[in-house]
Amino acid sequence: MTQELKNDIHTRADAVQRQYHRRGPVFRAIWLVAAVLVIVAGLVMLVVPGPAIIVIPIGIAMLAARFRWAQILLRATIDYGVTLHRRISKAGIGVKLALALGGAAVVAGVAYLVWR
Numbered sequence: 001m002t003q004e005l006k007n008d009i010h011t012r013a014d015a016v017q018r019q020y021h022r023r024g025p026v027f028r029a030i031w032l033v034a035a036v037l038v039i040v041a042g043l044v045m046l047v048v049p050g051p052a053i054i055v056i057p058i059g060i061a062m063l064a065a066r067f068r069w070a071q072i073l074l075r076a077t078i079d080y081g082v083t084l085h086r087r088i089s090k091a092g093i094g095v096k097l098a099l100a101l102g103g104a105a106v107v108a109g110v111a112y113l114v115w116r
Helices: 002-022 025-044 052-062 067-092 094-116
Strands: none
Touching: 002 025, 002 094, 025 067, 052 067, 067 094
């Protein structure tokens, strides 16, 4: 299952990259600006409450259509994410509960710091 999931995600990313290169220069410029804005928004979400862990990889995926270094980073991120998902899926209920409580504590701590 893990290898199939990785291959599926890589195939989808490759399809987006092929479509990106078929577009004109104006579209590619707008795409690049949007990717940078998505990453900046994700970085802001590291400080304020928000799904930075989801938003930043989306920006990197957008940049991967243009830059080789982003493609390498995206592939590494996909491989790590799928492996992490597999490990969490196989973990016991105690580990899952600890991760959920730890995540909730981090969110509560950040919310407290922002709104105090």
